[in-house]
Amino acid sequence: MPNFQSYPHTSLEEACKLVPSVNVTDTVNFSLNRLKKFVLPLFCSQEDPSRVLRHSALPYSDSALTFEDADQDAPFAVRNCKEASDPRLELVNLDELGQDGLYEQDMAIIARNMLKLVQTKEPLNILLTANTLKNLDTKVSTFLLSLLTAQEFTDSRFKSKNNANSPLKSINIICAPDVEEQTVAILNATVEQIKNTFTGILYARLLGNLPANIGTPQYFAEEAQTLAAQLPMLKVSVHDEGFLKAEQMNALLAVASGSTQKPYMTVFEYTPTATTNEQPITIIGKGLTFDSGGLSLKPGAQMDEMMFDKCGAVSVFGLMYAAVTNKLPLKIIGLASFTENMPDGNSYHPGDIITTRSGRTVEVLNTDAEGRLVLADTISYAVSTFNPRLVIDIATLTGACMVALGHDTNGFFTNGAAERLELPHLLRTASELTGDTAWHLPQGKLFGQMIEARFGDLANTGGRYAGAVTAGEFLKCFAEKKPWVHLDVAGTAWVSGTKKTATGRPVALVTKLLELLAHK
Numbered sequence: 001m002p003n004f005q006s007y008p009h010t011s012l013e014e015a016c017k018l019v020p021s022v023n024v025t026d027t028v029n030f031s032l033n034r035l036k037k038f039v040l041p042l043f044c045s046q047e048d049p050s051r052v053l054r055h056s057a058l059p060y061s062d063s064a065l066t067f068e069d070a071d072q073d074a075p076f077a078v079r080n081c082k083e084a085s086d087p088r089l090e091l092v093n094l095d096e097l098g099q100d101g102l103y104e105q106d107m108a109i110i111a112r113n114m115l116k117l118v119q120t121k122e123p124l125n126i127l128l129t130a131n132t133l134k135n136l137d138t139k140v141s142t143f144l145l146s147l148l149t150a151q152e153f154t155d156s157r158f159k160s161k162n163n164a165n166s167p168l169k170s171i172n173i174i175c176a177p178d179v180e181e182q183t184v185a186i187l188n189a190t191v192e193q194i195k196n197t198f199t200g201i202l203y204a205r206l207l208g209n210l211p212a213n214i215g216t217p218q219y220f221a222e223e224a225q226t227l228a229a230q231l232p233m234l235k236v237s238v239h240d241e242g243f244l245k246a247e248q249m250n251a252l253l254a255v256a257s258g259s260t261q262k263p264y265m266t267v268f269e270y271t272p273t274a275t276t277n278e279q280p281i282t283i284i285g286k287g288l289t290f291d292s293g294g295l296s297l298k299p300g301a302q303m304d305e306m307m308f309d310k311c312g313a314v315s316v317f318g319l320m321y322a323a324v325t326n327k328l329p330l331k332i333i334g335l336a337s338f339t340e341n342m343p344d345g346n347s348y349h350p351g352d353i354i355t356t357r358s359g360r361t362v363e364v365l366n367t368d369a370e371g372r373l374v375l376a377d378t379i380s381y382a383v384s385t386f387n388p389r390l391v392i393d394i395a396t397l398t399g400a401c402m403v404a405l406g407h408d409t410n411g412f413f414t415n416g417a418a419e420r421l422e423l424p425h426l427l428r429t430a431s432e433l434t435g436d437t438a439w440h441l442p443q444g445k446l447f448g449q450m451i452e453a454r455f456g457d458l459a460n461t462g463g464r465y466a467g468a469v470t471a472g473e474f475l476k477c478f479a480e481k482k483p484w485v486h487l488d489v490a491g492t493a494w495v496s497g498t499k500k501t502a503t504g505r506p507v508a509l510v511t512k513l514l515e516l517l518a519h520k
Helices: 011-018 049-054 103-116 136-149 181-208 217-230 241-246 250-256 303-325 371-386 399-405 416-420 423-434 445-451 467-479 507-518
Strands: 021-026 040-042 091-093 124-128 170-175 234-239 264-270 281-291 332-341 353-355 361-363 390-395 410-414 438-440 484-488
Touching: 011 181, 011 217, 021 181, 103 136, 103 423, 124 136, 136 170, 136 181, 136 423, 170 181, 181 303, 181 507, 217 234, 217 264, 217 281, 217 303, 217 332, 241 250, 241 264, 250 332, 250 353, 250 371, 264 303, 281 303, 281 371, 281 507, 303 332, 303 390, 303 507, 332 371, 371 390, 371 467, 390 507, 399 410, 399 467, 410 423, 410 467, 416 423, 416 484, 423 438, 423 507, 445 467, 467 484
Parallel strands: 021 170, 040 091, 124 170, 281 332, 281 390, 390 484, 410 438
Antiparallel strands: 234 264, 264 332, 353 361, 410 484
């Protein structure tokens, strides 16, 4: 049994162990005759699947593979090309996805169904032909990342016997003879990038699963230093309560006032050599290590899940890992502010007027609308300190976003400056390329009027209606005129119920957005 009072900083190490091996090989070096099942993704809807199969001659036979070979006892259990939601599916035409809605959700269904075909410890075998490798980066990588993220892994670190495991141990990507050597090299590079991103996702999952008696603000301050020590290109600064007071981050400090745990702000800096003089992209995460609601106390049911209110901040850790290991040619500053929101005699009250770091005053109408206060000061610090070219904040911010979009889709908001840079289009593209679904929600002055305060400049809640939107309007004020994106991940950052776990979202989404920005 681990000592929970001095829990080790091993989440990244454990994440690396959970990543399945992904092997890129060919039909010459792989013993195809031992396979019982394989997956053949068909990407080009214009081509007849039978023709594609006939052109994929395999070394175990003198003849090409056809649908007529689809005998249950044959070495390759190919059945037919049914619609994507068929759980028996082993042939997939990805060009037919998205016809009835979101491409990403179709991809997620396929990934889950594919995993049903794989028993524990058995590899998943994916056969690629020259046809399937068309649009490699956009389809093979999406397919692979969806398979990895659809797994349910067992996090048993806090049991007397730690049996943490990933159900998918290995993936074999088998290239048919018609695949060119240059394409195989590209595929290998793509696989490495996906594995790095997936490690970042698992890292965020494991950090997100730490309960509040282990994952305190101080623990995450130490974790930030541990991460930076393992990545030479990553620098970190840890700022304590004294620094926050000197910076007049009174909104963050107000939220922390009811807790015996001291708040911390961690700042990561990743500066590749060629980007020294560039304006950075800042990524900011909300880190409530536990959110009781403060004096506006939450109901007791499922309050245990408020340990996940730090998932926006821990996703910054996963993102920084992915950005550094994938060697993104961008200057990135990652900020994560950690505190608790607890009720006691020192807690801030409904009705309080708080002067934020920016000088704007906030009238507190509900102490459970605390995440936007923490982010307001952190965004203000990032804007004035680093002069970023883009501000991205990530937060498990509102139940209203969950009501609007459910548990599968992130909500995102942008200001006019971000829209002029085509950020909504880039985010939707990143969503499609990763399967980490996101949808653009509105902003505007009429929503801004809903957070006008009676006594302060702003109210920290606009009431029941348009709750996710008015929260975004609140945060937008502190980004000043910088291009700004707000990701509300309240519905997607963790899974409730018997399978309760952090998901590591939106690490994949934002990592892909950064890649798109790097090549824009």
